[in-house]
Amino acid sequence: MADSDDFRSPALPSDPASRVVKLEPFNRSEALSLGVELELQLVNTHDYDLAPYAEDMLRLMAQTPLPGSVVPEMTSSMIEISTDICHSAQDVITQLSPIREALIKNADKLNIAVVGGGTHAFQQWHERRIYDKPRFRELSELYGYLSKQFTIFGQHVHIGCPDADAALLMLHRMSRYIPHFIALSASSPFVQGQDTQFDSARLNSVFAFPLSGRAPFTLSWKEFEAYFERMTRTGVVRSMKDFYWDIRPKPEFGTIEIRVFDTPLTVERAAALAGYVQSLAAWFLQEQPFEPTEDDYLVYTYNRFQACRFGLDAVYVDPASGQHMPLRDHILMTMTQLEWHSEALNATQALGELRTSVEANRNDARWLREKQGKERLLAEVVRQAALRFRGAA
Amino acid sequence: MNLTSFINDLLGFWSEWLRPSAGLPTVLWSLLLAAAAASGHLVQRYLGLPKVVGYSIVGAVVGFAGFEGAIWPLRGISLFLLELGAAVVLFEAGGRLPLRWFRHNPMVLGQSLLEATLTYFGVLWTLQLLGLPDPVANPIALMAIVASPAVLSRVIMDTRASGPVTERAMTLATLNTFYALALGYAQAGLIERAPQTLLQKLYPVAVVLGLSFVIGAILALALRTALRFMSPTSESTSILLLALIAAGAALTAHVGGSAPLAALIGGVLLKTLNPKPWAWQRQLGTAASLLTMLMFVLVSIVAAQADWTLPVASVVLAVIVVRLFAKIAGVAIANPGSGASWKQAFWVGCAMSPLSAIALLIASNFTTASPLLGTMITQVALPSILLMEVMGAVLATVAIHAVGESSVPWAPQAFSTTEDTQR
Numbered sequence: 001m002a003d004s005d006d007f008r009s010p011a012l013p014s015d016p017a018s019r020v021v022k023l024e025p026f027n028r029s030e031a032l033s034l035g036v037e038l039e040l041q042l043v044n045t046h047d048y049d050l051a052p053y054a055e056d057m058l059r060l061m062a063q064t065p066l067p068g069s070v071v072p073e074m075t076s077s078m079i080e081i082s083t084d085i086c087h088s089a090q091d092v093i094t095q096l097s098p099i100r101e102a103l104i105k106n107a108d109k110l111n112i113a114v115v116g117g118g119t120h121a122f123q124q125w126h127e128r129r130i131y132d133k134p135r136f137r138e139l140s141e142l143y144g145y146l147s148k149q150f151t152i153f154g155q156h157v158h159i160g161c162p163d164a165d166a167a168l169l170m171l172h173r174m175s176r177y178i179p180h181f182i183a184l185s186a187s188s189p190f191v192q193g194q195d196t197q198f199d200s201a202r203l204n205s206v207f208a209f210p211l212s213g214r215a216p217f218t219l220s221w222k223e224f225e226a227y228f229e230r231m232t233r234t235g236v237v238r239s240m241k242d243f244y245w246d247i248r249p250k251p252e253f254g255t256i257e258i259r260v261f262d263t264p265l266t267v268e269r270a271a272a273l274a275g276y277v278q279s280l281a282a283w284f285l286q287e288q289p290f291e292p293t294e295d296d297y298l299v300y301t302y303n304r305f306q307a308c309r310f311g312l313d314a315v316y317v318d319p320a321s322g323q324h325m326p327l328r329d330h331i332l333m334t335m336t337q338l339e340w341h342s343e344a345l346n347a348t349q350a351l352g353e354l355r356t357s358v359e360a361n362r363n364d365a366r367w368l369r370e371k372q373g374k375e376r377l378l379a380e381v382v383r384q385a386a387l388r389f390r391g392a393a
Numbered sequence: 394m395n396l397t398s399f400i401n402d403l404l405g406f407w408s409e410w411l412r413p414s415a416g417l418p419t420v421l422w423s424l425l426l427a428a429a430a431a432s433g434h435l436v437q438r439y440l441g442l443p444k445v446v447g448y449s450i451v452g453a454v455v456g457f458a459g460f461e462g463a464i465w466p467l468r469g470i471s472l473f474l475l476e477l478g479a480a481v482v483l484f485e486a487g488g489r490l491p492l493r494w495f496r497h498n499p500m501v502l503g504q505s506l507l508e509a510t511l512t513y514f515g516v517l518w519t520l521q522l523l524g525l526p527d528p529v530a531n532p533i534a535l536m537a538i539v540a541s542p543a544v545l546s547r548v549i550m551d552t553r554a555s556g557p558v559t560e561r562a563m564t565l566a567t568l569n570t571f572y573a574l575a576l577g578y579a580q581a582g583l584i585e586r587a588p589q590t591l592l593q594k595l596y597p598v599a600v601v602l603g604l605s606f607v608i609g610a611i612l613a614l615a616l617r618t619a620l621r622f623m624s625p626t627s628e629s630t631s632i633l634l635l636a637l638i639a640a641g642a643a644l645t646a647h648v649g650g651s652a653p654l655a656a657l658i659g660g661v662l663l664k665t666l667n668p669k670p671w672a673w674q675r676q677l678g679t680a681a682s683l684l685t686m687l688m689f690v691l692v693s694i695v696a697a698q699a700d701w702t703l704p705v706a707s708v709v710l711a712v713i714v715v716r717l718f719a720k721i722a723g724v725a726i727a728n729p730g731s732g733a734s735w736k737q738a739f740w741v742g743c744a745m746s747p748l749s750a751i752a753l754l755i756a757s758n759f760t761t762a763s764p765l766l767g768t769m770i771t772q773v774a775l776p777s778i779l780l781m782e783v784m785g786a787v788l789a790t791v792a793i794h795a796v797g798e799s800s801v802p803w804a805p806q807a808f809s810t811t812e813d814t815q816r
Contacts, residue, residue: 044555045491045494046489046491046560047670048670049555052556052798053556056732056733060732108498110557111491111501127800129800377669379669380669380670383669
């Protein structure tokens, strides 16, 4: 799901020059600091369909002092939780665990369940209700049915960058690893009651939105500012939030934000993925292992598609050499490259868990398919996913 | 020529004209159901009201006209059909009764107990104030506890509702149905006796509960066994379920338990034994809808047979107002700590206003047990049931829309401007 803040009113000044908005300055943040956002599903405990309990959940969560925040999302069956600034994967799980416990406790009180996963397996988009907030109503008016079809659930990872230019450099380096992130987090094989044959069908919904996909290739913040101002002159964009890119700079936080992850089925995996991103970022900052180029993007969409469609079984085309290799092997190769950095960042356990799952060729999409193969009932798969979220399956 | 003599003439003609056949009553009932289905559709399409209002209107019109297809007190096939319809609804409601919820949120159980208690005593004292004797006031007060899960589930279907108020109202309605059935069936057996000790009063409750529990457990175990080798999404499973509930209903009534109570307990036990989501509702769909529609028509035909006089109307109105107030107050007083807002508590109370088949079955038991007292009970019970089948459905719809839990706007479908499209 795109940020709910992403909407801007379509009412525009007629003079293009007066539409120009200056990009806010890139704030300072601690390099390699982390922030994680998770969009979560609220389901009833009867037929395990999505249930409109966001308001009740937020009301109860507000009574518990917790790190981070819990906020509403576009439709009333979703909520988003986020951490405060973290420094390691360990830190992320330390913050996410009490939030998860509070979610479970309050869900039990409301007789609902909280579930991870990039999509709800069988919900019908037309039955969704827009969360009652002026911004969401306006967003719904602008995008029509797309806003309800956007009932999808993602994990966003923010990574602190030393400065604005370094952020763009990191963003474009990170773009080579988008297929890795997709395959590792893929947990949306089912949409509207059907197996899509994709491991991550969620990202197909993102493509329907304007200004989705990749960020323009520029390694200088000055050039990026100029690009932003040109875009605002067209009237299509009025803020950074109007971009739905897979990775985008977040100047107000001093971070880049990676948005391609499906919400995993457990917070432990979400923390491990954050640890993987942080280790990659450390590798980029400390070793400057390669220079990104515009040509990296020649294979970007193909690699992205492969990862969405086949998950860990995808083919990865190396943007630099053009070499084709199993994505799984490339993920394992990067993990070996990252060992030293992950150790320094206290992320060895996180990467170890990811490595074990890759070696076993398992991700959450496969777990969901295996459950459906056994149970032949998607509602039961959702029930078991809810148990998995609370650590009971 | 009144309706009865017309039907007698028609019966004579029918028997000479065509034989063998299912008989004129079958034709009349079939036409009645056809009219109810059409009326439900039209009421929803052009007035935006729940379909159950249409069913009740047809039943009431036929009942007022003197249709003798369902004679009060109910017996035989009409009683069985009513019990079966209620049993199907309550089996499903039992399967939705989340026992673990009460462990995590005991205040929900507190809301249920308080609203049921306040309703009972509120109605009882009101009737005593109005001069009704205890043996009449008590059954009516018991009957008033019930909030019809059948009407509520139909309204939920019509409005495509889901959410905290919808779920809580359904849970509380199922719980108070449980209390009323256990107490109502047991006390009906005592109406002409005067139990002195607490044990004498509780013994019949234990018998009704025990017998219903045994049948419910057998039903749950049979279905649990079937689900080991049958798919929950299979049509055959739905038919098996329906057939077993029917057998259970007939058996329970025969041994002296309560058929709807046994079905409710069966649903709870099956969900406990088999926590997987139930998937047979869609397959059960039309058959269950036909059965519940028949139940609503039957209830309103019978209820329309009441004597409608001004004094009766005053008592009925007093019962309805006190009952509604007691339900709202009970839910609201126990609301703190239950996870719901005050606004939600208010609308949960309103959503529990419908009365229908269960209340009629309880009234029927008392009437059968004591025809003399039954007449007095009937005078107040039947008009209340008829009014609250219609008004309760409307109030429940208002409640669901007021808290924004309906997936469809509250407007006549014929004039709807939404993008809602049918294939």
